[in-house]
Amino acid sequence: MTESWATFGADLHLELAAGRGLRAGLTEALREAARSGRLAPGLRLPSSRSLAADLGIARNTVAEAYAELVAEGWLTARQGSGTRVAERARARRPAPAAPVRRPVRPKTSYSLMPGSPDLGGFPRAGWLSAARRALSEAPNEAFGYADPRGRVELREALAGYLARARGVYADPERIVLCAGFAHGLMLLAKLLRARRVREVAVEGYGLDVHRDLLTGAGLRTRVLEVDAAGACTRALPGSGVGAVLLTPAHQFPTGAALTPERRAAAVDWARSTGGLILEDDYDGEFRYDRQPVGALQGLDPDRVVYLGTASKSLAPGLRMGWMVVPRSLMDEVLAVKGPTDWSSSAIEQLTLAEFIRSGAYDRHVREMRLRYRRRRDELVAAVGERAAVSGIAAGLHAVLDLAAGGERAALRAAAWQDLGLQPLSFFRHPDSVAPPREALVVGFGTPPQSAWSATLAALVAALL
Ligand SMILES: Cc1ncc(COP(=O)(O)O)c(C=O)c1O
Structure with missing residues (x-):
């Protein structure tokens, strides 16, 4: 007191x-x-x-x-x-209201659910010192109502980083900060509806929450089937869609990199129809064996909206993302964002700007890349002949293809091991007509470092 x-x-x-x-x-x-x-x-x-x-x-x-x-x-x-x-x-006092019931994933002792980085790897000390510097140097106006695009310090830091590390044609004037990829996608879905677009092409495997964001805004989704070369973008001409959502660097969740031919096909379609490409570059920082796969946006910054996020490289709880928007779309993006949607705190934005500027972001990504690469190699070695592992040149998850009936058997065995696992079928678009694959999507980035060995052992036991 x-x-x-x-x-x-x-x-x-x-x-x-x-x-x-x-x-x-x-x-x-x-x-x-x-x-x-x-x-x-x-x-x-x-x-x-x-x-x-x-x-x-x-x-x-x-x-x-x-x-x-x-x-x-x-x-x-x-x-x-x-x-x-x-x-x-x-x-x-009145009796407390009944608790709100939300669907929750059953909690398991071990988890290889895809979608999360190792939260224990969050760079607490580095983030704290960046926050301290950012706070002590912030001008007074930083505590006021913000530019709807977000703080210029972070837009400038991101422009430099994205050009250097991802080959993005980035100008701070065309960057709009948002609360993660999902928020950016929601804004773009509204924008597309305002442009009277009715249908958006999406990959045959992807996140249902992202498809739901599009349909929730009144758009229909049309499937682009996915194979080892990524999404079949050659199906775009004549499809009538107004936009396409792609994960070109590392298809989610199959892990394929979109081939140069298919990238060119997407850009040609966008140029000839006035369509838009929404590029989800969710884990582009984490590449292992192959030459870096640059962003598709570099091929045509006027037809591609590039979306990035700190959810994999730092933590999803930060709710920080960014869009690099074609110049001709800036006014429309800001119109749907509206004058009151500032989405993340200026202090957090200044902290991330400082974190990037000081080199701490690059160091953190390099360190985590090593950690994830080591885990990926251990996963491949431990799984051995039990499954065919693919999609592992980049990212924080791998796909394990199993023999017929293997998916159900592995999920049942995983439940006995108290291990959370996601089947590939979970991500399949309901309209996909490609032959279904019996496979698991293994999020090797998810476990805390201390639980990694035990989690891997539980997976191996579930595959026996
Ligand atoms: C395919 C894909 N895109 C984007 C994201 C990041 O989403 P957000 O930035 O909204 O956390 C994820 C996170 O799991 C993802 O799997």
Whole structure:
């Protein structure tokens, strides 16, 4: 309890009932606040002098209201401990509302569910020092209402990083910060609807939540089947779609890299029809064996919206993402974002800017890349002949193809091992007509480092 709290009591929000006279109005407002539990039992109220000054009324009026409520048992008054809300007020509080039920994944001891980095690898110390520097150097205006594109410091840092590390044609003026990929996709879905687009092509395997964001905005999705060369973008011409959502660097979840021919086919389609390519570059930083696969956006920055996120490279809880938007679309993106959607705190944005500028982001990505690469190699060695492992040149997950009937058997065995596993079929678009694959999507990035060996052993046991 701070000194000022003890001296003056709690700050109260009281709305005096109108037309009842000051004393009756104040008494009723306090009684109601104690009855509803808004003022917690035991809470020390301000002194009559202090509350009278706050409300601009006579001290006597407050003292009389307090005395009446003490007499009714709502308040207690003791020498030395001031006036407090009585403990018995607790009994009259309404019963707590029933907890809101949300679908949750059953909790397992081990998890290889894809979609998460190793949260234990979050660079706490580096983030803290970046936050300290960012806070001490932030201009006063950083604490005010923000540019809807986000802080210029982060847009500049990202422009340099994305050009250098991902081959993105990035200009800070065309970067819009958002609360992760999902937020960016939601904004683009609204934009497409505003342009009267009806249908968007999506990959035959992908995240249902992303498809749901599109359909939730009133768009239909049309399947582009996926094979070892990525999404079949040659099917785009004549499809009538107004946009296509792709994961070119590392197809999610199959892991294929979109081949140069298919990249060119997507760009040719976009140029000839005025269509838009939405590029989801969710884990482009984590490449292992092959030459870096640059962003598709570099091929045509006027037809591709590039979307990146800190969810894999740092942590999904940060809710930080970015879009590099074609110049001709900037006004429309800002119009759907609106004047009140600032999406992430300026302090977090300045911290990430400082984290990138100081070289800490590159160091962190390099360190995590080594960690994930080691895990991937151990996974391949441990699985051996039990499954065909693919999609492992990059990213934080691998696909394990199994013999017929293997998917169900592995999931049943994983349940016995208390291991969370996701089948590839979970990601399949309901309209896909490609022959289904019996496979698992193994998120080797997910376990904390301390649990990695035990988790891998549980997987191997589930594949026996
Ligand atoms: C394919 C794909 N795209 C994007 C993301 C990142 O989403 P967000 O930035 O909304 O956390 C993920 C995270 O799991 C993903 O799997």
